[in-house]
Amino acid sequence: xxxxxxxxxxxxxxxxxxxxxxxxxxxxxxxxxxxxxxxxxxxxxxxxxxxxxxxxxxxxxxxxxxxxxxxxxxxxxxxxxxxxxxxxxxxxxxxxxxxxxxxxxxxxxxxxxxxxxxxxxxxxxxxxxxxxxxxxxxxx
Numbered sequence: 326x327x328x329x330x331x332x333x334x335x336x337x338x339x340x341x342x343x344x345x346x347x348x349x350x351x352x353x354x355x356x357x358x359x360x361x362x363x364x365x366x367x368x369x370x371x372x373x374x375x376x377x378x379x380x381x382x383x384x385x386x387x388x389x390x391x392x393x394x395x396x397x398x399x400x401x402x403x404x405x406x407x408x409x410x411x412x413x414x415x416x417x418x419x420x421x422x423x424x425x426x427x428x429x430x431x432x433x434x435x436x437x438x439x440x441x442x443x444x445x446x447x448x449x450x451x452x453x454x455x456x457x458x459x460x461x462x463x464x465x
Contacts, residue, residue: 327359327378334394342422353398356380356407365406366446378407379447383415384435386427392435400442409447411439 331352333339339348359378366377380399384392399409413432417423429452436449 326374326376327356327363328381329356329359329378330381330383331356331395331398332383333391334398335391338388338391349398353402357402360403360406366408374408378403379410380407381410381412383412384427384432385415386417386423386425386431389431389434393438396435396439396442396444400444404442404444405446407446409439409444411435411447411449413450413452 329352332343333348333352336346336349340346345351356378363376363378366379367375369375380403382392382395382399396409396411399407403409413427413435415423415427417426432452439447439449
């Protein structure tokens with residue numbers, strides 16, 4: 326079972342926030358290889374995932390086009406073959422570009438787009454997952 330993150334559909338964002346210039350190409354290739362290795366999702370009798378690829382995507386504030394790009398890629402490459410976890414738990418960390426938490430409207434638009442693309446296999450979070458209580462106390 327694989328649980329990769331697909332953060333960016335825009336290499337400019339990837340370079341800015343993760344210091345990598347070919348994020349999309351590397352991530353897409355890695356996820357497709359994961360799918361090749363394990364195949365479609367399989368569940369046990371209790372409904373627990375035992376095999377497959379579950380791609381996580383964190384929706385960022387003011388970056389819906391980025392999310393739409395990730396969802397487009399997923400729909401084109403993994404719809405019906407993998408699972409998606411669309412996450413809303415972004416919490417501002419002092420970066421000026423992300424001065425506020427994701428809004429309910431932004432997340433609703435991301436979920437609506439996911440459904441518009443026919444992505445039904447996966448998970449969406451409740452908005453209360455975006456609380457600072459979920460952020461571990463990082464120390465340096």
